[in-house]
Amino acid sequence: MSFSDSFFARRFNLTPRDLERWLGEALSRGGDFADLYFEYIESTSLSLDESIIKSATQGVTLGVGVRVLSGERTGYAYSGDLTPERILKAARTAACIAAGPASIVRSGLDEGEKLDLYSVPVPAAETSLADRVALILRADEAARSADAKVFQVQASFADNIKHILIASSDGSLVWDRQPMARLNVSVLAKGEDGRVENGYQGGGGRVGLDHFTSQNLPEKFAKEAVRQALVSLEAAEAPAGETTVVLGPGWPGILLHEAVGHGLEADFNRKKVSAFSDRIGQQVASPLCTVVDDGAMASRRGSLNVDDEGTPTRRNVLIENGVLRGYLHDRLSSKLLGSAATGNGRRESYQHIPMPRMTNTYMLAGESDPDEIIKSVPKGIYCATFGGGQVDITSGNFVFSATESYLIENGRLTRPVRGATLIGNGPEALKWVSMVGNDLKLDEGVGICGKEGQSVPVGVGIPTVKIDKMTVGGNA
Structure with a gap:
């Protein structure tokens, strides 16, 4: 995939020439090295308590950080606004902080090497909200049915999809799409003597929703959380x-x-x-x-x-x-x-x-x-x-x-x-x-x-x- 097809090029109309100009500004007062780090994150968080979805949030964060290295000194500035004027201001600020012996930005940016560790065709962040809610409802039901001593269950599911772009004064240009998802289950159980203990289990990774559904993880995590709580009730x-x-x-x-x-x-x-x-x-x-x-x-x-x-x-x-x-x-x-x-x-x-x-x-x-x-x-x-x-x-x-x-x-x-x-x-x-x-x-x-x-x-x-x-x- 060429840079013109990358997320930031399509979404914010960034061009290699823009990146070179901002890198040049970052090194305008000298320095050994400069880089631009662009980030765009779409995230969702769902939480359940008392068998009810108590909160659901969705949001987007985005911004750019500009770094200049000069010896052991680091100049850093960032902006949550990706307009060219704001990025240029951040570059100038970082340049002022780390001013040092002059360096030259290499002409031309080349796509750097990267691995392919998380080929997730459909990240959890791009599935329906109802499918994600179903996961924590399953966890709640499994935990409550596992043992009569369980009297409280909390479950949550969080996911995000992060896009990054890194351009450096040494000529490297790298971008990546990074999915993440995580399911958590915690329970409280009460013993016959009135003592209360908790149990917790969770998991996830750079995976899609099928990671949780194909392995019945809501039920597995719930039962493990209950097991831990019951063991604690018996502990001296x-x-x-x-x-x-x-x-x-x-x-x-x-x-x-x-x-x-x-x-x-x-x-x-x-x-x-x-x-x-x-x-x-x-x-x-x-x-x-x-x-x-x-x-x-x-x-x-x-x-x-x-x-x-x-x-x-x-x-x-x-x-x-x-x-x-x-x-x-x-x-x-x-x-x-x-x-x-x-x-x-x-x-x-x-x-x-x-x-x-x-x-x-x-x-x-x-x-x-x-x-x-x-x-x-x-x-x-x-x-x-x-x-x-x-x-x-x-x-x-x-x-x-x-x-x-x-x-x-x-x-x-x-x-x-x-x-x-x-x-x-x-x-x-x-x-x-x-x-x-x-x-x-x-x-x-x-x-x-x-x-x-x-x-x-x-x-x-x-x-x-x-x-x-x-x-x-x-x-x-």
């Missing part, structure tokens, strides 16, 4: 102290994302504020651990054909057999650190500057049978899923709350426990990994990552992992 208080911890496959990979992944983003390492700074080539984890960030996985929530700087995404091995191999880069960090761009320059919207961010981050499968991992633990705790957590990038220290966990006694899962909090240090915890399962699982597609006020969709994953020593905070 978690014991506190140092013990062996086994992480279940899938969503527990959020611990890897937070405790390790953020510390491998290149901006933190360029500033030498990460626990992993200046450690490339060193052993930072057990030899059983290989950690990958891969933005080029088909249909995944964290995947992109190109990142938000126009660089094609790819599979990046960060830790290989316990040895640190590299960091996640955007254009600025790759230039300043003399490394190749990894396709990890991401931003929340046209109003934000791109920075190094994760996409889909996971640990590769090992060779151990998950059942054998459990059998190897005389006493410990098994964490099936997590809620919130936080990490200090500089030290690597983290705190995570497990929302579903069980005691391991004499090599068997026994009683469910609640209130378990994992406390540790990211690099240190990985050194205590003694078994890695052969059951790698990726999350269902619910991840949202925050950094410096920006949120972006991500994916996580992990196989069953045994950590010989970790501190567990609890109430017992």
